[in-house]
Amino acid sequence: MKLAAIDIGSNAIRLQIVTVFEEAHMVSFKKLEYLRFPLRLGHDVFKKGKITPATESQFKKLMQTFKLLIELYQVKNYYAVATSAMREASNGELIRKKTKSEVGLDINIINGRKEANILNKAIIPNLEDENYIHIDVGGGSTELNVFRGKKLIKSQSFKIGSVRKLSEKDRKVTVDAMQKWSLKAFPKKAKNIIGIGTGGNINKLFKIANKTKTNVIGLAELKALRAYVKAYSNRDRIKILKMNPDRADVIVPASDIYI
16 A cells, blocks of 8 residues: 655645554555655745745646656555644745645645644654653644653644744744743653654754764754854855755754754
């Protein structure tokens, strides 16, 4: 059986197609296709409150491309989600309806809680009897989830991301709110809180760290990585650090949120 997933984010849009293998007590996947296109919906929405006609035209062409790939691979079922940029766009719902009628793709515009729930399905099986805070930094929002073992205790979405430009004052207010929420989410006696980072920026930082024997990065090391990347110009991040152009200009703001 072949399945597909479409992730319509603020900084990029992705399609993944897999073959699913079902056995007695296990389900496994083999990736057939992965496509990431740097269409930055958040650039429009977080400045103008809507998706502009030029960006909408590109979006339609991209959805037509995804639809064609889904048909060529003979996918049995797909699930398409759109997050903060499209849910905040004044014309997001209209574009969703037009995509369904003109392209034939059904998009689900989801809220921050639903976004976190989808991510948690992948995270929870790997959790042990510890205290965790899951931090997912996207282009337009950051989702925080607190776990005790495999049990989700609290979750909250904040309007801060790598693409969303906030004034220094608004950024400080939002970061302070995140920190206060995080402190209140755990019992006062909680110890050894483990952070789980997800998102393209933390994945890139991990690759730069060149970890081969562990999947752990300490806070001091994360701060050092952030300083290392910031020392490069955007051009050198692309040329020397091998970043995509749409990653080079957002990785430092994203790092600040994780830290």
